[in-house]
Amino acid sequence: QQQMQHGIGLGMQSNIAAETAALICEMTGVERVAFSNTGTEAIMAAVRIARSRTKRQKIALFSGSYHGTFDGILARTGEEAGIAQPLSLGTPSGMVEDVIVLTYGAEESLEIIAAHADDLAAVLVEPVQSRKPDLQPQEL
Numbered sequence: 824q825q826q827m828q829h830g831i832g833l834g835m836q837s838n839i840a841a842e843t844a845a846l847i848c849e850m851t852g853v854e855r856v857a858f859s860n861t862g863t864e865a866i867m868a869a870v871r872i873a874r875s876r877t878k879r880q881k882i883a884l885f886s887g888s889y890h891g892t893f894d895g896i897l898a899r900t901g902e903e904a905g906i907a908q909p910l911s912l913g914t915p916s917g918m919v920e921d922v923i924v925l926t927y928g929a930e931e932s933l934e935i936i937a938a939h940a941d942d943l944a945a946v947l948v949e950p951v952q953s954r955k956p957d958l959q960p961q962e963l
Contacts, residue, residue: 843856862890863891870947879941881944882896882944883923883947884924884947887927889952890949895919896922897910897911897914897919898922907923923935927952927958
């Protein structure tokens with residue numbers, strides 16, 4: 824109630840963001856904390872940072888995973904091997920030309936990641952896919 828009296832903050836930083844981040848670091852032991860308004864914005868920032876730091880453009884993700892609604896990750900396996908296609912109408916093909924779509928849990932996917940390691944800025948993974956929660960590959 825006390826915070827609501829100060830109004831609702833919009834944007835990525837509020838006057839208590841630094842204090843909150845410090846508390847999260849203290850509680851969890853992580854070095855850094857970042858805040859975002861939405862998961863889509865978080866993914867967009869993560870991909871941008873990865874590309875900036877690595878100086879690489881390609882990202883890999885797994886079919887069936889959900890990472891938000893950013894056009895740059897809305898990709899599906901194309902008809903031509905290795906060529907991603909937009910997942911939805913209205914997403915230009917150029918938005919996903921640097922995306923590699925893999926099959927989650929397939930040994931072949933690890934081989935593709937290894938083969939493209941020098942070109943990949945990031946690999947996006949949803950460990951337990953929200954669309955397929957029973958798909959949880961693991962070594963026995």
